Amino acid sequence: MIEIFQYEFMRNALTAGVIAAVLCGIIGIYVILNRIVFISGGIAHTAFGGIGLGYFLGRDPLIFAILFSLAAALGIGAIKNTRSRVSQDTAIGVFWATGMSLGIVFVALSRGYAPDLFDYLFGNILAVSGEDVKLILALTLIMIMIVALLYKELFILSFDPSYGEAEGVPVQKLYLLLLCMVALSVVVLIKIVGIILVIALLTIPGAIGRQHARTFQGIMALSIVLGIFFVVSGLVISYYLNIPSGATIILAAAGTFFVSTALTR
Amino acid sequence: MNDIVSARDLWVHFGSQVILEDVNLVIKEHDFLGLIGPNGGGKTTLLKVILGLIKPSRGQIKVFGTSPEAARKRIGYLPQRNLFDLQFPATALDVVLMGRYGRKGLFRRYTAEDRDAAHQALDQMNMLKYANREIGTLSGGQQQRIFVARALVSEPDLLLLDEPATGIDASQQKEFYELLRDLNQEKTIVMVSHDMSAVSKYVEKVACINQKLYYHDSKELTAGDILEAYKCPVEMIAHGIPHRVLREHD
Numbered sequence: 001m002i003e004i005f006q007y008e009f010m011r012n013a014l015t016a017g018v019i020a021a022v023l024c025g026i027i028g029i030y031v032i033l034n035r036i037v038f039i040s041g042g043i044a045h046t047a048f049g050g051i052g053l054g055y056f057l058g059r060d061p062l063i064f065a066i067l068f069s070l071a072a073a074l075g076i077g078a079i080k081n082t083r084s085r086v087s088q089d090t091a092i093g094v095f096w097a098t099g100m101s102l103g104i105v106f107v108a109l110s111r112g113y114a115p116d117l118f119d120y121l122f123g124n125i126l127a128v129s130g131e132d133v134k135l136i137l138a139l140t141l142i143m144i145m146i147v148a149l150l151y152k153e154l155f156i157l158s159f160d161p162s163y164g165e166a167e168g169v170p171v172q173k174l175y176l177l178l179l180c181m182v183a184l185s186v187v188v189l190i191k192i193v194g195i196i197l198v199i200a201l202l203t204i205p206g207a208i209g210r211q212h213a214r215t216f217q218g219i220m221a222l223s224i225v226l227g228i229f230f231v232v233s234g235l236v237i238s239y240y241l242n243i244p245s246g247a248t249i250i251l252a253a254a255g256t257f258f259v260s261t262a263l264t265r
Numbered sequence: 266m267n268d269i270v271s272a273r274d275l276w277v278h279f280g281s282q283v284i285l286e287d288v289n290l291v292i293k294e295h296d297f298l299g300l301i302g303p304n305g306g307g308k309t310t311l312l313k314v315i316l317g318l319i320k321p322s323r324g325q326i327k328v329f330g331t332s333p334e335a336a337r338k339r340i341g342y343l344p345q346r347n348l349f350d351l352q353f354p355a356t357a358l359d360v361v362l363m364g365r366y367g368r369k370g371l372f373r374r375y376t377a378e379d380r381d382a383a384h385q386a387l388d389q390m391n392m393l394k395y396a397n398r399e400i401g402t403l404s405g406g407q408q409q410r411i412f413v414a415r416a417l418v419s420e421p422d423l424l425l426l427d428e429p430a431t432g433i434d435a436s437q438q439k440e441f442y443e444l445l446r447d448l449n450q451e452k453t454i455v456m457v458s459h460d461m462s463a464v465s466k467y468v469e470k471v472a473c474i475n476q477k478l479y480y481h482d483s484k485e486l487t488a489g490d491i492l493e494a495y496k497c498p499v500e501m502i503a504h505g506i507p508h509r510v511l512r513e514h515d
Contacts, residue, residue: 033350152362152374153371162344168337
């Protein structure tokens with residue numbers, strides 16, 4: 001099995017996958033505990049608008065995906081505490097579909113053919129470049145730093161935001177920050193599992209972690225280990241069976257989730 | 266004795282709705298004040314004004330002689346119990362530590378000193394042996410004690426307790442209120458409650474609030490106060506509850 005990592009694209013894939021798994025383990029628990037799984041889905045799909053714009057302008061689509069996903073995070077997040085008649089739920093739907101539509105229109109307007117469009121939707125870890133690895137690593141390090149600095153604040157936000165507000169914790173800003181962190185995580189994950197499958201990797205490792213670990217940090221650690229296991233096993237299986245890598249990683253995660261859920265009932 | 270809280274001609278509006286009308290209130294050091302009144306009468310709003318979370322639209326509020334924001338570090342707050350995720354991976358100690366936030370501020374990590382303070386607060390609530398239990402595995406009454414410990418851990422001089430006995434079995438309420446009375450030796454306490462019998466038994470002063478505040482710096486409210494505050498006949502309110510809250514009228 002070691003010999004498959006002689007190829008550079010396999011090494012890139014492995015490196016990117018492991019970094020992404022670490023990131024998912026750290027961010028995933030916040031996504032689960034703050035119940036923002038579908039906000040994360042909305043952010044991910046909005047990012048497709050940026051992918052399309054990148055194509056249209058002939059630039060790196062991931063950079064524009066960052067802009068679009070951050071805009072979605074702030075847009076969906078800002079609506080939470082307004083008296084608007086638009087609920088957050090509705091906002092998710094609007095951003096989700098608008099982002100996808102913009103993406104597809106930009107791609108249609110672009111000259112030429114978009115051969116790797118499918119990769120952005122469903123992921124292709126084998127197409128991760130050395131540049132991508134650097135971007136993924138940089139974003140992940142930024143987020144580890146934020147979580148390390150704001151650990152106690154994010155803990156209060158996740159447990160009891162209304163108490164946090166009374167204590168003077170800037171919960172509104174923290175909430176927006178958390179959504180922005182999700183947005184950046186989405187960008188990290190796009191190349192690996194694709195826009196459509198992002199929420200699975202953000203939620204499944206943490207969900208299994210919760211079934212087996214008792215403490216917050218224990219859950220984080222276990223979800224990181226699980227994430228690495230899913231990425232590596234998915235990568236190897238997809239290589240040998242010649243099937244799409246993103247879907248294989250998710251299926252490895254989902255299979256484990258169902259077994260774990262059955263065992264811990 | 267010092268005035269801990271003094272509110273003068275205080276009005277609070279939400280939009281065009283009047284929540285608090287011309288409230289005047291002085292809370293003195295070591296008071297144990299029970300705040301009663303109908304739902305939506307402004308009890309929680311008044312606590313939030315004292316905390317500086319709600320700005321009065323008119324009037325003046327001073328806490329420890331200064332603005333509520335500046336005084337917030339000296340206040341311990343127990344919010345009305347709200348539903349939290351019972352599966353949340355937090356130990357009792359984790360929850361109590363949250364109360365240290367006001368002393369730490371952004372970015373700073375909890376230190377050994379914070380942990381010592383948390384253990385001490387748990388001990389005060391007789392909950393030390395549950396420090397490492399997950400919050401969701403404790404009974405409702407035990408959880409409530411943890412939340413009181415969270416309010417205590419910042420070593421406040423004023424405790425604001427919003428319906429503290431929620432979730433505590435009738436059999437354990439006596440012990441719980443006696444704990445609060447012990448705390449009152451050192452701290453000024455304001456307690457919002459629906460439970461008039463508890464209020465009349467354990468609290469030394471009672472105010473009734475329904476938009477307006479009725480308070481005579483004592484445990485007594487007149488039948489007229491209650492009638493006005495609750496907008497329904499006194500008999501209905503007074504019936505079946507200990508009459509110490511009410512002065513005898515002919």
